[in-house]
Amino acid sequence: MRLFSRLRTVRQLLAHFAARERAMLLPLFVILLLAGVLLALTTGLAKVAPFVYTIF
Amino acid sequence: MSVILGVSGLYHDAAAALVVDGAIAIAIQEERLSRVKNDPSLPLRAIQASMEYAKITPADIDSVVFYEDPFAKLERTLVSTVRSFPRGRRHFSSAMEAQLGRKMWALDAIAEAVGVDRSRVTFTQHHRSHAVSAYYTSGYDDAAVLTVDGVGEEACTALWHGEAADLRLLAEQRYPHSLGMFYAAFTAYCGFRVNEGEQKLMGLSAYGVPRYRDEIDRTITIGADGSIELCLDYFDGFNDVELGFGPKLEALLGPRRAPGQPWTLEEAADRRFADVAATVQALTEEAILAMAREAKRRTGATALCLAGGVALNAVANARLTEVFERVYVHPAAGDAGGALGAALDAAGGSARSKLRSAALGLPVDAAEASSLARTLGLEVRRVADPAALVAEQLARGRVVAFVAGRDEWGPRALGQRSLLAPAGPAEVRAELHRTVKEREPFRPFAPAALAERAGELFDEVHEPTARFMTSVCRLKAVDPRLGAVVHVDGTARVQAVYEDSAPDLHRVLRSLHDSHGVDAILNTSLNAVGEPLCSTAMDAIAFYLAHPVDALVVEDLLITRDLGRT
Helix, strand or coil, rough: HHHHHHHHHHHHHHHHCCHHHHHHHHHHHHHHHHHCCCCCCCCCCCCCHHHHHHHH | CEEEEEEECCCCCCCEEEEECCCCEEEEEHHHCCCCCCCCCCCHHHHHHHHHCCCCCHHHEEEEEEEECHHHHHHHHHHHHHHCCCHHHHHHHHHHHHHHHHHHHHHHHHHHCCCHHHHHEEEEEEHHHHHHHHCCCCCCCEEEEECCCCCCCCEEEEEEEECCCEEEEEEECCCCHHHHHHHHHHCCCCCCCCCCCHHHHHHHCCCCCCCCCHHHHHCCEEECCCCCCCHHHHHHHCCCCCCCEEEEEEEEEEEECCCCCCCCCCCCCHHHHHHHEEEEEEEEHHHHHHHHHHHHHHHCCCCEEEEEHHHHHHHHHHHHHCCCEEEECCHHHHHHHHHHHHHHHHCHHHHHHHHHHCCCEEEECHHHHHHHHHHHCCCCEECHHHHHHHHHHCCCCCCCEEEEEEEECCEEECCCCCEECCCCCHHHHHHHHHHHHCCCCCCCCCCEHHHHHHHHHECCCHHHHHHHHCCCCCEECCCCHHHHCCCCCCCCCCCEECCCHHHHHHHHHHHHHHCCCCCEEEEEEECCCCCCCCCCCCHHHHHHCCCCEEHHHHHHHHHCCHHHHC
């Protein structure tokens, strides 16, 4: 149930970034989404964020 | 039955508001329950308390509306952080942690807290929440609406036109050119905490001379149409979220003031900051007036509604009547008000109704107060006419903690959770500063006056703003009866007390007038240093025990350390 509810949020987020004027942000967003998943798995982004940052 | 829950939070001023069948049932700020000032969390306590008060179960709720778009906010944070590369490096990890760890999942967290299916949780836009909170509660049928704050999703300022049930966006100013962030940056520069110290900067400005105009003009350009453009170099691209300004501003104006140092405005060092505050306040007023003139030009309306954090600048608000005949500022103009705006927006245009009282919170429990006070060894007496008793105490120069009915929506004590004192002796002000409020000596106290008499003491007392203490008025003439409540520039943030806005306080003022010929008293918030306004009986008794206040009145109970004194 909780996972299903979170999928709705992910879907809304994708829909937001998929809008035409934001399409250029999509790659950036996908990487950030992966960071979000990592966050969920590692229970904190503090250790992950610096690595994500170096990508840019 | 239609039930809509509005929620704001995850930045500052978390709040919940319930609108039932188009009427406001309850609106509470999370800080009142968590006891964390400007609580930035999700308002889980406020949500639960609202539902309990209104006897609403999760199954009764038709929709839950969050006050802003978390996805658009994520986008803005992401883009602005990448834009500011490499300066924003330090900010990046904390911003992304907040966005991806909590804020992006706000709607899920709310659904779980309320106990409703996620499909029933939606969101609206930050500035629309503000605009609705102001327009729908103004009682106007045709009004320009300005929403001015730090930043919402992307907009920092927005202009709307409200006509009957229709509220249309006409123009907006986008991040980073934000009047709210401009004011906040100078708040930090003068040593105050951002999102809390802006009122201090406003109070300080009256002590200064706007002699830094040439310098500060380099940081901001104000267009004739109310648009503003910040020179971001001085604000370091807003990369430092604690300060909002950078080394270039210090190079321009001199070093910033260290936070927490005692103020001595007799010395040149502190007068410099008063002069900076005066200049920033003057520019802010100029910008708001330009926005108002543009709003008038584009809408043709004679009334203006205002919300957003900048709308708490009572000194600037007072000037808006130069442009509009009627001005209304929502009492919870900051982000808390967004919760109510979100709920009213979902309820639709039929939910428009003039807000007459800010007493929208939880009622005080007098039985709990009595029981708790007795347990703590305090003396408790039920009185037949509490208004006459409080009036008598004030006439004798006493300070009374006054708790009546439901607590206030918004940051001002408006006669439900108030600390009352005589308005006359200037030493009362110094004594309250020293022993109770423990705050900067330049901060003014506000008067509460009988609505029907306020116009005899002050100029330009306008009902919509004076009702909720959202503007300042100038004293008609130097009056020793008002020595404790008039600021150094001869103004006061007057509360005109109406029978339908604060009936208990109105009775106190009526009794003072009839028995003692007094028309105004000092009214300040009932809270300890660094704490939010008291809400419950326990909060009020804890305040009373910790401060040298003569009496505590909770509904019809007189609570004292020694009844013999009263």
